[in-house]
Amino acid sequence: MLSILRRYRAGELSETEAEHLLRRTQLEELAGQAHLDLGRQARRGLPEVVLAAGKTPPDAARLTVRLAQEQGQGLASRLSAEHWSELEAEVGAAGLELHRHVNAARVLRPGFSPATVDARIAVITAGTSDLAVAEEVRMLALAGGIECRLVADVGVAGLHRLVAPLSRLLDWEPDVIVVAAGMDGVLPGLVAGLTDRPVIGVPVSTGYGLGGGGEAALLTMLQSCSTGLVTVNLDNGVGAGAAAVLIAARAARRGAEAVERRQSPPPPAPRPPEKAAPQL
Structure with a gap:
């Protein structure tokens, strides 16, 4: 426009x-x-x-x-x-x-790139089966002009696999973290309990047996003991990516506004009222 x-x-x-x-x-x-x-x-x-x-x-x-x-x-x-x-x-x-x-x-369109937003979105998957959903999140981030990092296959079946990648992601200081997980869906709650960043959980319809269509993962995330974890619907990588973009972009705008306020000169102090001349 x-x-x-x-x-x-x-x-x-x-x-x-x-x-x-x-x-x-x-x-x-x-x-x-x-x-x-x-x-x-x-x-x-x-x-x-x-x-x-x-x-x-x-x-x-x-x-x-x-x-x-x-x-x-x-x-x-x-x-x-x-x-x-x-x-x-x-x-x-x-x-x-x-x-x-x-x-x-x-x-x-050739030569097109979205306006860059000074924000960061991290995406984590429990397994490689969750990559299709995670890639929807990454697509939304890139379309919004936001830098995105994706770490895959660090589920809780081997907890040692999570510690180092999560530590590196937190050092990168993302504004929001999206975690996709199927099966038992434990990983988003675990990540949310280890960081002060907003965490969005995406239950993925991978698994087998009772609840293997993603129902178990969804219920686990909804029942998580980690306060602050928010959850989208099954396989809703687009919805999670959209929410992450809005959160990260808003954080970037508020940060830029705060810097601008600090750099702006303070307003002039009000002048004291002039005393009226004494009447003779």
Whole structure:
């Protein structure tokens, strides 16, 4: 929107053209079936993500490519093999860049990069089976211009595997930590009990037997003794990533505002009221 307003002010756009472009940043209809929310990034600091599951491969591909063409990047999640094939063809035909995140994708317009946010998000997985969900979190972080580090396969079955990687992550000073775990789902509560950072738990539908579809992991996180642990729904890496981006970006803004206040000169002291001259 700022770019459009600057172009209008510089005389590059007429009033009618500027109005048309501003309307398009809010909503765009595609084939009469889907409505792209092109104003979401400006409102919330988060881009729209196309949920490919439930959509035909051509529709999912067209929506993702249109987002990239309009906003510089288009995100898609829950991509099947058929979705990937269609998306690759659409991206190639449009001359865009495709970045894979296991079952999710980020499509970029050449030369585009989101505005950098001085924030950090850490992602931890209990096992390698949790990587698809964790990669959704990382995709949201990168789309938000936030630095992200991912540490995988440090579950509680071998507690010694967690100590050193977690210590290095905490030395990196992330603003928020996202922990994905299936099976018993213990790892998020353990991490939350060892740090003062906000921790978001993501139960993953890996396991076997009773509760093996992720129910056991979800209940464990909801019943955690570690206060402050918040939990999203099963396999909801996009939701966890969105929450982490909002938390980290808000922390960055507050930090920048605090620095600016410290660097600003103090306001001048009020002048004492002048005494009235005595009446003769």
